[in-house]
Amino acid sequence: MLFEREVPCEVSDIAECLVEFSHPIERVGFEAGAMSQHLFFGLTDEGFDVVCMEARQVNAALSAMRNKTDKTDARGIAQILRTGWFSPVHMKSREAHGLRALLSTRKALLKKTMDLANEVRGLLKIFGIRLPQTVKHGSFDGVVRPMIEIDDVLAHALVPLLDARVVLYQHYLELDRRVKRAASQDNVCMRLMTIPGVGPIAALSFKSAVDDPTRFKRSRTVGAHFGLTPRRYQSGEHDNPGRISKAGDRDVRAVLYAAANALLMRTMASSQIKSWGMRLMRTKGRRRAVVAVARKLAILMHRMWIDGSEFRQDQVGGMA
Numbered sequence: 001m002l003f004e005r006e007v008p009c010e011v012s013d014i015a016e017c018l019v020e021f022s023h024p025i026e027r028v029g030f031e032a033g034a035m036s037q038h039l040f041f042g043l044t045d046e047g048f049d050v051v052c053m054e055a056r057q058v059n060a061a062l063s064a065m066r067n068k069t070d071k072t073d074a075r076g077i078a079q080i081l082r083t084g085w086f087s088p089v090h091m092k093s094r095e096a097h098g099l100r101a102l103l104s105t106r107k108a109l110l111k112k113t114m115d116l117a118n119e120v121r122g123l124l125k126i127f128g129i130r131l132p133q134t135v136k137h138g139s140f141d142g143v144v145r146p147m148i149e150i151d152d153v154l155a156h157a158l159v160p161l162l163d164a165r166v167v168l169y170q171h172y173l174e175l176d177r178r179v180k181r182a183a184s185q186d187n188v189c190m191r192l193m194t195i196p197g198v199g200p201i202a203a204l205s206f207k208s209a210v211d212d213p214t215r216f217k218r219s220r221t222v223g224a225h226f227g228l229t230p231r232r233y234q235s236g237e238h239d240n241p242g243r244i245s246k247a248g249d250r251d252v253r254a255v256l257y258a259a260a261n262a263l264l265m266r267t268m269a270s271s272q273i274k275s276w277g278m279r280l281m282r283t284k285g286r287r288r289a290v291v292a293v294a295r296k297l298a299i300l301m302h303r304m305w306i307d308g309s310e311f312r313q314d315q316v317g318g319m320a
Contacts, residue, residue: 001075009035011042018048027051029081031058032089040091053077053086056247061085092211099182099208103201103251106179109172113137116165120144120158127154141166179204192301194311196271197263202255206301209252219302223295226253244291253294260293271313273300 003021007013018025028048030039032055043050062068062076080086092100117140121131124144135143145162148154183189183200192203209226216222223229226249231242246253264277273296281289300315 001078004071004074006070009039011039011046014039015043015046015048027081029053029077029086031055031077036089037091037097051081051086052089052091053080054089057086090211090215092208096208096211099204102175102179102182103205103208106172106175107251109168109175113165113168113172116161116168120161120165123158124148124154127151137169141169188305191304191308191310195259195263195297195300195304196267196269196274196311197259197261198297198301199259199262202259203301205252205255206298207305209249210302210305213302213305216302219299219306222302223298226256226298228253228256228291228295228298256294256297257290260290260297263297264290264293269313271311272315273297 002023005017007017018028025048027050028043029051030036030053032052036052040050040052058077058080061080062073065072065076114137117137124131124147129147131144141162145159148158148162180200183193183204186204186207188207189200189203192198192206193200210216210222216225224245225247227245227247229245231245233240233242260277263271263274264281267274273293276296277289277293280292284292300311303309304311
């Protein structure tokens with residue numbers, strides 16, 4: 001160990017500290033985290049060769065150390081960087097992060113809107129009022145408000161909740177329109193949406209998560225990247241395939257699962273991938289079939305992005 005120093009987690013402070021080091025610096029490395037994007041591009045602009053290491057692998061290596069402190073973590077990361085036993089993390093473009101921020105805020109507002117609606121439902125049950133589950137988001141206020149306003153006690157307590165929910169829901173609708181507009185103005189998303197079951201949310205989520213399709217040498221690896229392939233444990237005579245790894249972006253995995261479910265259960269158009277999924281459903285069950293189709297969709301979407309092609313009914317998605 002040649003040099004140690006504690007500095008604030010800011011590009012200027014880190015760069016100044018590294019410049020003061022008397023030896024030439026071959027590479028700067030850190031664990032993936034919330035500040036990764038800022039640090040990576042900031043230190044790269046300062047002229048350093050920067051690498052961001054996958055958090056899961058770094059955590060596994062550091063867990064072998066007896067004590068966990070900031071100092072021991074820094075030393076461990078330095079040793080990992082020196083040995084090269086790590087997987088570099090792709091740093092997404094500013095455009096990709098902008099799309100992901102749009103999708104995240106839309107999802108957050110929808111969740112808060114649903115939380116407030118569920119809170120109102122729960123409080124109404126105390127007074128013997130049960131709302132039907134068929135009340136949709138758009139009609140919720142129109143159905144519930146008249147029921148509440150006729151009772152002064154209910155109105156005093158619940159009208160503020162309804163007012164807050166209305167504001168959140170209007171902002172959610174605006175973000176939903178922005179998401180659909182962004183997808184309709186993107187050529188890649190428009191091609192991806194030619195696949196049955198794939199809508200604006202799935203297309204934008206996939207595009208923003210992949211960012212650069214050329215970073216995957218084979219389309220088959222995309223399914224594994226998003227945690228849609230089984231884990232495997234092999235030791236001696238034991239070789240046990242497990243459940244899917246659930247590695248990578250959980251939001252993308254969720255929208256791919258939803259798209260696969262829509263393709264199998266809702267779309268009317270026939271296609272090779274749907275026929276394949278339905279056969280699998282009869283032999284393996286619905287859940288496994290949906291996961292398998294989601295994996296095929298990830299492969300197919302990447303291949304279409306690379307080829308610049310649109311969906312064909314005879315495509316199954318098993319391209320290399």
